[in-house]
Amino acid sequence: MQNVVTYFAIFFTALFMQAQTDNAASADATPTKYQQGMQKAFQLWQEEKPWDAANMFERIATAEPDNWLPPYYVAQINVINSFAEKDKTKLTAQLDKAQDFINDATAISKNNPDLLVLQAQLYTAWIIFDGQQYGMTYSPKASELYSKALAIAPDNPRVILSKAEWDMGSAKYFGQSIEPYCKEIQRAIDLFATFKPAGEFYPTYGEERAKQVQMESCN
Amino acid sequence: MKISVITFLIAIFPSLLLAQTIVSGTVSDNNGIPIVGANVYLEGTYDGSTSDEIGKFSFKTSETGTQTLTVSYVSFEATKITEDVSKMQQLKIQLREDVNSLETVTISAGSFSAGDNSKISVLKPLDIVTTASALGDFVGALQTLPGTTTVAEDGRLFVRGGDAGETQIFIDGIRVFTPYSPTTNNVPTRGRYSPFLFDGITFSTGGYSAEYGQALSSVLLLNTIDEPTQEKTDISIMSVGGGLGHTKKWEKSSLSVNATYINLAPYIALLPDRNDWEKPFETASGEAVFRQKIGGGLLKVYGAFDTSNFELTQEDVNQPEGTRFKLNNQNFYTNASYSEMLNNDWSIFGGGSYTYAKTNVGIDEADIKDVENSAHFKVKLKKRFSNRFKLNFGAEQFVTDFNENYDDSNFSAKLGFNNNISAAFTEADIIFSRELALKVGVRGEYSEQFKEFTVSPRVSFAYKTGKSSQLSLAYGDFFQQPDSDVLKFTNKLEAQQTQHYIMNYQYSANNRIFRAEIYKKQYNNLVTYNDEFPDVNTAFLNNGDGYAQGLDLFWRDNNSLKNIDYWLSYSYLDTERKYRNYPIEATPSFANTHNFSAVAKYWINDWKSQIGFSYQYGSGRTYTDLNKPGFLQSKTKSYNSVSLNWAYLISQQKILYVSVNNVFAFKNVNGYQYANAPDVNGNFARRELLPAADQFFFVGFFWTISDDGTDNQLDNL
Numbered sequence: 001m002q003n004v005v006t007y008f009a010i011f012f013t014a015l016f017m018q019a020q021t022d023n024a025a026s027a028d029a030t031p032t033k034y035q036q037g038m039q040k041a042f043q044l045w046q047e048e049k050p051w052d053a054a055n056m057f058e059r060i061a062t063a064e065p066d067n068w069l070p071p072y073y074v075a076q077i078n079v080i081n082s083f084a085e086k087d088k089t090k091l092t093a094q095l096d097k098a099q100d101f102i103n104d105a106t107a108i109s110k111n112n113p114d115l116l117v118l119q120a121q122l123y124t125a126w127i128i129f130d131g132q133q134y135g136m137t138y139s140p141k142a143s144e145l146y147s148k149a150l151a152i153a154p155d156n157p158r159v160i161l162s163k164a165e166w167d168m169g170s171a172k173y174f175g176q177s178i179e180p181y182c183k184e185i186q187r188a189i190d191l192f193a194t195f196k197p198a199g200e201f202y203p204t205y206g207e208e209r210a211k212q213v214q215m216e217s218c219n
Numbered sequence: 220m221k222i223s224v225i226t227f228l229i230a231i232f233p234s235l236l237l238a239q240t241i242v243s244g245t246v247s248d249n250n251g252i253p254i255v256g257a258n259v260y261l262e263g264t265y266d267g268s269t270s271d272e273i274g275k276f277s278f279k280t281s282e283t284g285t286q287t288l289t290v291s292y293v294s295f296e297a298t299k300i301t302e303d304v305s306k307m308q309q310l311k312i313q314l315r316e317d318v319n320s321l322e323t324v325t326i327s328a329g330s331f332s333a334g335d336n337s338k339i340s341v342l343k344p345l346d347i348v349t350t351a352s353a354l355g356d357f358v359g360a361l362q363t364l365p366g367t368t369t370v371a372e373d374g375r376l377f378v379r380g381g382d383a384g385e386t387q388i389f390i391d392g393i394r395v396f397t398p399y400s401p402t403t404n405n406v407p408t409r410g411r412y413s414p415f416l417f418d419g420i421t422f423s424t425g426g427y428s429a430e431y432g433q434a435l436s437s438v439l440l441l442n443t444i445d446e447p448t449q450e451k452t453d454i455s456i457m458s459v460g461g462g463l464g465h466t467k468k469w470e471k472s473s474l475s476v477n478a479t480y481i482n483l484a485p486y487i488a489l490l491p492d493r494n495d496w497e498k499p500f501e502t503a504s505g506e507a508v509f510r511q512k513i514g515g516g517l518l519k520v521y522g523a524f525d526t527s528n529f530e531l532t533q534e535d536v537n538q539p540e541g542t543r544f545k546l547n548n549q550n551f552y553t554n555a556s557y558s559e560m561l562n563n564d565w566s567i568f569g570g571g572s573y574t575y576a577k578t579n580v581g582i583d584e585a586d587i588k589d590v591e592n593s594a595h596f597k598v599k600l601k602k603r604f605s606n607r608f609k610l611n612f613g614a615e616q617f618v619t620d621f622n623e624n625y626d627d628s629n630f631s632a633k634l635g636f637n638n639n640i641s642a643a644f645t646e647a648d649i650i651f652s653r654e655l656a657l658k659v660g661v662r663g664e665y666s667e668q669f670k671e672f673t674v675s676p677r678v679s680f681a682y683k684t685g686k687s688s689q690l691s692l693a694y695g696d697f698f699q700q701p702d703s704d705v706l707k708f709t710n711k712l713e714a715q716q717t718q719h720y721i722m723n724y725q726y727s728a729n730n731r732i733f734r735a736e737i738y739k740k741q742y743n744n745l746v747t748y749n750d751e752f753p754d755v756n757t758a759f760l761n762n763g764d765g766y767a768q769g770l771d772l773f774w775r776d777n778n779s780l781k782n783i784d785y786w787l788s789y790s791y792l793d794t795e796r797k798y799r800n801y802p803i804e805a806t807p808s809f810a811n812t813h814n815f816s817a818v819a820k821y822w823i824n825d826w827k828s829q830i831g832f833s834y835q836y837g838s839g840r841t842y843t844d845l846n847k848p849g850f851l852q853s854k855t856k857s858y859n860s861v862s863l864n865w866a867y868l869i870s871q872q873k874i875l876y877v878s879v880n881n882v883f884a885f886k887n888v889n890g891y892q893y894a895n896a897p898d899v900n901g902n903f904a905r906r907e908l909l910p911a912a913d914q915f916f917f918v919g920f921f922w923t924i925s926d927d928g929t930d931n932q933l934d935n936l
Contacts, residue, residue, distance in 0.1 A: 037265045052269045055258035059267045062260070062289075093293040130730075137418070140448035140925075174827075174870050 034064060038201050041073070050077045061104065068109035069201050075101035076118055082125040091129055098122055114203050116149035117162045142166065157191035158206040160184050165213055172217075182218035185210055243277035244310025246270045246290055254314060257292040261304070280304060290314065296606065318606050318650045325656070325681060327691050327725050327734070342420070350818055351831035352862040352880060354917060357414040358399075361439070362835075363816040365736070365771035365788040366424035369837030369858050370809050372889040372910060374407030375399055378424050379740060380767030380794030380810045381436030381717075384702045388439045389431065390417075391519060391556045394617065396574040396593040400502065401527060401548040405889065406494075406911050411525060411550065413477060416508060417441045424771070425719040425738055426693030429644040429660030429677045430599070433617065435699045435717045436740070443508055443519060447473050451925035458918040459486055472511040479504050492912035495532040495541065502527035516559030524551045530581075536892050536906040538583075545581035550574070564603040568613075571596040585627040591703070593619045611660075612645035621703050632755065634707040638700060639667040646677070654683040664698060668710045673698045687728035693721040701746045709759045716743045730777040740767040745798035765796025765804065785819035805851040806841050808890060813838040831864040831878075845893040845903040859885045872923045880915040887913070 031039070037060045045053035054077040061070035078098035085091040099122060106115050123138035123145075146163035153159050164184035171178050192207040246257040253274025260267025266280035280286075286304050291297035295314035300307070346360060353359030358376055361367065368377040375383035388398040390412070402408040419442035431438045453464035460481035467474050483499040504525030511518045530545040556570030574593045579586070599613030622635040646660030660677040679693035698714040700706065723736040745763025753759070775786035792812055797804040815836040822829050839854035847853065864878035881887075887910060894904040 033265050051256050055256070055260075055267070055269045058258055058291075059260040059265060063263050063265055089294070097293055137448075144449045170871055174868070176870070 034060065034067075035200070037063075038069075042201075045077070050081060053077060058101075061101070066108060068105040068112065068115070071101040071105040071108075072115065072118065072203070074098075075105065075122070079118060079122050079125055082122075083128060085125075085129070088129070091125070095122060095125060111152055113149040113153040113156055113159045116145045116152070117159060120145040120149075120162070120166070155191060157188040157195055157210070158203065160188040160191065161206050161210045161213070164188065168213075168217060178217060182214065185214050185218060189214065239279045239281050240283070240304045240307075241277060241279055242266075242288065242304065242307040242310075243275075244308070244312055245274045246276065246292070246312045246314060247274050248295070248314055249316065251313075254292050254295070257290055257295075257314070259288065259290050259312075262287040262289050262299075316653050318653055325689075327681065327689065327723055346818075349820060349829065349831055349864075349866070351833040351864040351878060352818075352835060352860065353833075354409075354878065354880065354915070355414060356409045357412075357417070357420065357441070358410045361420075361422050363786070363788060363818050363833060364422065364424075365734075365773050365790045365814075366437075367790070367814070368792065368810055369814055369835055370840075370889075371837075371858060371860070371887060372405045372407060372908065373809070374402070374409060376437065376439065377809050378437035379738065379769065380765075380792055380796070380807075381740075382807070382809055385434060385436035385699065385717075386439060387431070387434035387437075388441065390441045390521065390554050390572075391443055391570060392430070392440070392568065392599070393554050393556060393570045393572040393597060394433075394595040395552065395554075395572070396591070396595075396619070397550055397552070397576045400525070401546055401578060403529075403531065403544050403546065404533060405908055406500075411504070411552075412441070412523060413479075413506060416443050416475070416477075416506065416521075418444045424736075425740065426677070426679055426695050426721045428658070429646045429662040429675070430611065430613065432642055432644075432662055432664055432675070432697070433640065433699050435697050435715060435742070443521060445517060445519075446510065447475055449925055451923055453477075454922045454924070456920045457481075458916070459483055471513075472509065474507065474509050476507045477505070490912070490916070493534070493909060494911050496529070497532065497543075497545075498528065498530040500527070500529040513557075514559070516557055518555070518557045520553070520555045522551075522553040525549075534906060536894050536904055543581070543583050545579075547579040549577045551576075566601045566603075568599040568601075569597070585625065587626075588624040590622045591619065592621075593617070607650045609648040610645070611647075612643075614641070614643045616641050619703075621707060623707055634755070636668065636703070636706045636710060638706060640700065641665045641667075656681045664714075666700060666714060668706070669700075669713055671713055673714055673716075684724075688724070688726040691721075691723040691725070693719065693723075695719050705746050705748075705753065705759060708753055708755055708757060712746060712759055713744055713761045715745050715761070717741060718743075731779075732773070732775045734771070734773040736771045738767075738769060738771075742766065742796055742798075745796060747798055748800055751800060763796065763798035763801075765794065765798065767792065767794035767796075767810075769793055782822045782824070783819060785817065788814070788816045790814040802850055808841050808851065811838045811840045811854075827868040829866045831862075831866075833862045835860050840890065842890045843893075844891075845897075845905075855888050855890060858887050860887065861885075872925070874921045876917075876919045876921065878917045881913055884913045 037056065041053045041056035041060065044056060054074050057070045057073040057077070061074060064070055075098040078094045078101070082091050082094045082098070085094065102115060102119055102122065106112070109115065120142040123142040126134040127138050143166065146159070146166055149159045150163050164181040168178050168181040171181065188210045189207070192210060195204070197204050242261070246254045246259065248254055254270060255272055255274065257270040257276070258267065259270060259276045259278070261280055261282055264280065264282055264286075266278055266282060268276045268278035270276045282304055284304065285302060288300045288307055289297060290312050292314060294317050296317045298312060298314055300310070300312070342360070350360040350363060352363070358374065361376060362369065366379050370377050373383060376386045377383055378386055388395045398410060398412070399408040400411050421440040423438050423440070425437065427438050447466045447468060449466070450468050451466050453462070455462040460479065462477065462479040464475065464477040480503050482501045484501070487496055487499045502525055504523065506523040507521070509520045526549045528547045532541040532543050535542040552572065552574050554570065554572040556568065558566065558568040560566045572595045574591065576589070576591045578589045595615065595617050597613060597615035599611065601609065601611045603609045617638070617640040619638040620635075621638070623633070625632045625634065642662060642664040644660060644662040646658065648656070648658050650656045658679045662675045662677065663672065664675075665672045675696040675698060677695040679691060681689055681691040683689045695718070697717045697719065700714055701712060705712070718741045719738065721736060721738045723734065726733040742763070742765040744761040745765060746759055747762040748757045748759050750757045769790060769792040772789045773786065777784040790813070792810060792814070794810050795804045795806050813836070816834065818833045820829055820831050835858070837858040839857050841851040842853055842855060843849070843851050844853040860881045861883055862878065862880045863882050864876065867875045869875055888907050889910065890908045891905045892908055897903050
């Protein structure tokens, strides 16, 4: 049974990469310390130094206790780098750290769909690691988080994509039609075209992934 | 000239103008090994850096005066240095290992955990319900672990030479007084509570914490789910009955209700067993759990009610027409607990339970009515002084009021007792390093009935012998009152006592666990009497004693064979005791020398099915052969049983489940019943005590309805 869950989870191993460069352009002539710090962190991330980037975001988080974005990115880097982690000690340390920062971010910004999606991805990392042990506990939790995120932000393309991809995995396994989820992914792609992040450094990823999923699964 | 000097300085060191300071140093662990990737920064500023390949860091800051430098790295304790920035140069920072991390040694002597978060979990929550022989009974799954004895006709837990009454069960830390469904001879009982309400199970076969008392051999700790994952409705249709469950969630609270009806009449009509049923087993039960978050605290209220009845005639060697047995039982259990994290690393837990159990038993002409009212209250405080030192202390009160009316044509009696026990305990957890941990506790108990005060020290210790292996030792004294069969006749006794000595070795890596445990248990003050069946005139004494010693082995491997998860358990037990009306010290009939279990689960992806297999072996158990001299001098043949189950996922939310116990229909003999008087040749006639049925078949269909359509009832199976 557990392996069913593992199977779902494999659909999520695809990593979400930040397309953050667009934001950098919007910085005005004299960037603030916050803007400089965030740009530096994204730069480190793009130079494939994710842990240096995470450390930078963590430093910003302590200096900006009322901003949910720095802890969000600390958590995201830890979650993304846990998808392929096989060492349980390391995985536990990273996901515990990610959970702490999700908790910090959630305390600042409640009912934030991006945080709900990240929390679901954190559970997915556990399920990928050991579906048998964590599948039964975490997959309903993840499902519920996606549903909750979609209820809060019905037109957020990233939320639509994440939920559709999660649901598609199980539908495929049981030989059910994935048609409704393909429709959702098309809707996400349409919405990405006009998507404007709510502010500077807000998450923007997902468009590439949506097109990739559509190409691989929906034709 | 002066001006030019300044100009010169500014030209050479432009940073002076901006008053920039360089913060530098190295980060290493306790052994001086550099830590790569540590985050080093001035708190509340943007200034900081990451340590490099040789643990060095260096960064510029324009901050001045006293600042706090924080150094942190995953699985180490963060360190802070507060001083003037100008002095923060060539710092040598050593980080202490975070003893909360997974690599820290844990005390594993005597205990098995099932759960997601436990570091030493040998069973996963699902195992409780997917073990082929268990039929969804959490006790059944634990019987595949070492340290338990196969007593197939009973169904309760017999641990390391102890009888079933020596194991106590706790839900959320609160005692359960009547954990098993009522049954009759040779029909195994089941746990009353449905396994899917629990997400953590700890089964200790000895040497447990000072928090738990009134158990000579073992404790089973069940924790209910804090927060259900989603709203859903569960429907189950089974060959023996049906069930309906629903979970509702609100912002800060949730309610789960569950009702089950079981009636064995159709099953027995189709597959008659060895008993002559007038009224086959019938039970209706309801359970509810309500959870409410209050600020930083959590309130849980659990309630369960069930009513069972059956009537049958069983073979009896002394009565050609058989013995008529009739039972009617009502049981109500409620448990409420509240826990909260307070300030300054204090946490508090308070809870209580109340049990009402009413049983009417008819044996031939005799009519016995028992009413038991029991309660348990507990309060516990915990202070975390640091990650390395934690202190627990608390107090609890047990109250039991038991009444029995016995009536037959020529005798009637009213019996009863009040048993109040007050207890206090304290325990300290000390973690010296990731390699060495110690737990020391003491428990005091006062029995109002016996006017007796007992003190039980408990100590356990764990040492890490390698990256994946550890050694644990445990010692403890344990006291328990005699059970109601004795207490209803007398209160002039003392508590019975055991001492446990345990040594445990555990190796765990790559989804493989190996455990070996040797133990010695000394029994003292066991209750003795001289009549065959105790009654109001029986003289009871605390004259008995005994011992149990042995070796338990456990191996689980989820890695070597693709899609197969299996475990093997073996127990060797050497035990003798003198208690009850034993004329000499002997091995009791509920203990045997060798027990072996093998459990395997095979996932077949193409079939969307899980096939489960379990094999149980128990060497022969003792009985007294009246045709030979001696007491408990003979042994039955060994016990063997192979069970299979098959869970098929029809769709995400529909599961078909089939199971067969004892597939090969081995004829197992649980013991013998001898005639009260010899026949004309001086021989005592005997009858085999056989299970009611050699095999059991089960078919069930489980359907879950939830909003998102992914949850299912696999964890109910």
